[in-house]
Amino acid sequence: MTTGAGSAYSVETQVPGLSDESLDEARSLIGTWLRREHFRWNDQVSADNVRQFCSGLSDLNPLYTDADYAAGTRFGGLVAPPTFLYSIDRGHVAPRLRGVQWIYAGAGWEWFKPLTLGMEIRSKARLIDARFVKGQRADRMILQEGEVLYEDQDGDAVARAVTRIFRIPRARAKGGLSYKQRELHRYSQEDLEKIEDFISEYEFRGAEPRHWEDVNAGDTLRGVVKGPLNMSDMIMFYAGVGCFYLAHEMAFDWRRRHPADAYADPKTGTQDHPARGHTEEFMAKEVGMPGPYDSGLQRVCWLGQVCTNWMGDSGDLLELDVRLRRPNIFGDTQWCSGVVSGKRQDERGALVDVDLKSENQMGQLVSEGRAVVRLPRRETAS
Numbered sequence: 001m002t003t004g005a006g007s008a009y010s011v012e013t014q015v016p017g018l019s020d021e022s023l024d025e026a027r028s029l030i031g032t033w034l035r036r037e038h039f040r041w042n043d044q045v046s047a048d049n050v051r052q053f054c055s056g057l058s059d060l061n062p063l064y065t066d067a068d069y070a071a072g073t074r075f076g077g078l079v080a081p082p083t084f085l086y087s088i089d090r091g092h093v094a095p096r097l098r099g100v101q102w103i104y105a106g107a108g109w110e111w112f113k114p115l116t117l118g119m120e121i122r123s124k125a126r127l128i129d130a131r132f133v134k135g136q137r138a139d140r141m142i143l144q145e146g147e148v149l150y151e152d153q154d155g156d157a158v159a160r161a162v163t164r165i166f167r168i169p170r171a172r173a174k175g176g177l178s179y180k181q182r183e184l185h186r187y188s189q190e191d192l193e194k195i196e197d198f199i200s201e202y203e204f205r206g207a208e209p210r211h212w213e214d215v216n217a218g219d220t221l222r223g224v225v226k227g228p229l230n231m232s233d234m235i236m237f238y239a240g241v242g243c244f245y246l247a248h249e250m251a252f253d254w255r256r257r258h259p260a261d262a263y264a265d266p267k268t269g270t271q272d273h274p275a276r277g278h279t280e281e282f283m284a285k286e287v288g289m290p291g292p293y294d295s296g297l298q299r300v301c302w303l304g305q306v307c308t309n310w311m312g313d314s315g316d317l318l319e320l321d322v323r324l325r326r327p328n329i330f331g332d333t334q335w336c337s338g339v340v341s342g343k344r345q346d347e348r349g350a351l352v353d354v355d356l357k358s359e360n361q362m363g364q365l366v367s368e369g370r371a372v373v374r375l376p377r378r379e380t381a382s
Contacts, residue, residue: 014263016099017174018140018167026130026142026167029095033126039090041242045119050080053087056240057301058226061204063313073207073313080115081308082317083301085150085159087241089123090297093146094165098260101177101274101287104296105143105164106369108321112157120153128162135168137288139175142167164323170263170274170287177288184291184331185361187228195333198225205312212343212350212375219340221310221354226302227333227361229294234279237298244275284329291329299324299367302336303356307371310338314376318348322356322369334358334366341370349374 042049047067054064059081062069070078094102115121129145144165150158169176187195203222227233238245246254255262255271262271263286276283277293284292300322307317328334336358343352354371 013173014099014260015170015173015176016097016260017169017176018097018100018142022097022100023130023132023142025096026144027127030127030129033124034093034095036089036123036125038244039092039125040088040123041090042087043120043122045080045084045115045117045121047078047117049087050078050084050117053084053240054081056237057081057298057305058236059305059308060202061308062206075114075116075313078117081301081304082109082111082115082159082320083297083304084115085109085121085161086297086301088121088150089125089148090242091125091146091148091161091163092165093125093127093148093163094144094167095127097142097167098258099170100142100167101170103166103168103177104324105166106296106321106323106367107161107163107300108319109159109161109300110319111159111317113152114316115158119158121150121158122153123148123150125149133166135166137179138168138177141169168288171285179288179290179327181285182290182329185228185333187361191361195225195227204309205315207313209314209376210310210312211378212352213378215340215343215352215375217340217342221306221338221340223306223335223337224302224309225333225335226298228331229328229333230330231279234294237295241295241297241301243295245273289327289329291327291331293330294328296324299328299334299336299358300369302334303338303358303367303369303371306336306338306356307354307373311373311375316374317371318351318374319372320369321371322367324367326364326366328360328366332366333361335360336367338371350377351375 051065125146125148128147132140133143135141146163148161152158263274277287279292303322304320338354338356341353341355352373356369358367360366
């Protein structure tokens with residue numbers, strides 16, 4: 001497609017492939033601090049913003065939403081889940097390569113201080129690497145890694161995230177993404193009862209401290225179950241963390257200025273954002289995914305929730321690194337879990353290392369990761 005007057009640039013096709021020269025383009029902005037307006041949703045840690053974020057994840061921890069409860073904790077008031085920072089800056093750092101699809105591949109987080117109410121958070125981001133990689137469902141793709149730094153109103157470091165984005169040509173491009181379309185999973189009554197039973201026993205550590213001395217390698221963390229994923233889940237997540245969608249005049253103006261960041265619907269002839277693949281079967285197929293699919297940020301947040309539920313109010317999530325292994329499509333259920341892999345001490349305190357994973361209803365590994373949690377030590381008599 002070639003665009004007309006009023007566009008910022010023209011594109012010959014909305015389904016470009018990757019060439020040997022594409023890597024040079026993908027690496028061209030390494031080290032450059034990038035504009036972030038399109039990736040921001042919130043600017044402040046406020047009670048309303050945190051409540052909406054927790055609703056989007058279904059995080060029931062009262063430390064984040066119950067002011068009376070939170071007042072009795074060491075924080076003296078509400079705080080936000082560590083992954084709330086996704087609603088400040090979604091962490092996508094993948095410049096250039098117009099029309100080549102973004103697929104979120106995961107992130108490695110480090111947190112330096114709790115997210116307390118009233119914090120004003122600023123972010124800045126830059127590309128730090130890009131390289132060709134080979135995928136099972138695409139001949140080749142480019143992995144772009146970016147660094148996002150979060151600071152508070154005093155300029156103090158709050159967190160650092162290294163995010164990973166696959167750049168993969170869409171299905172109709174040469175070498176494009178080629179997942180086979182998959183029908184919605186059909187659950188038995190027994191399957192549904194198993195999910196409901198697990199959800200009904202949802203638990204979090206809360207005010208009772210979990211001491212470092214009481215934790216051992218091999219201990220399991222009670223996980224969370226998310227799904228079966230549906231449209232309502234996606235709407236709630238976007239309401240809490242933000243999204244790339246724009247409406248009416250704003251969407252029209254964006255497509256006019258960024259014609260490669262759009263896609264033509266052959267049924268209606270209209271242009272829309274390829275992010276519709278997260279909620280619509282047609283666009284998911286055009287992207288090359290097996291069906292409408294989740295936002296990869298969700299799975300990072302869910303595995304973070306496994307840790308924060310387990311560690312209790314006295315613990316701190318210091319690191320979380322999650323890699324996404326396969327799509328999570330509508331109708332899928334994620335069983336998220338963790339196991340203690342070891343414990344140690346360093347200048348940050350008494351630490352526990354945790355291995356994390358999520359599997360779908362078919363027992364397939366969908367995401368895996370690791371976390372570092374700081375726990376309190378038992379007080380010893382002098």
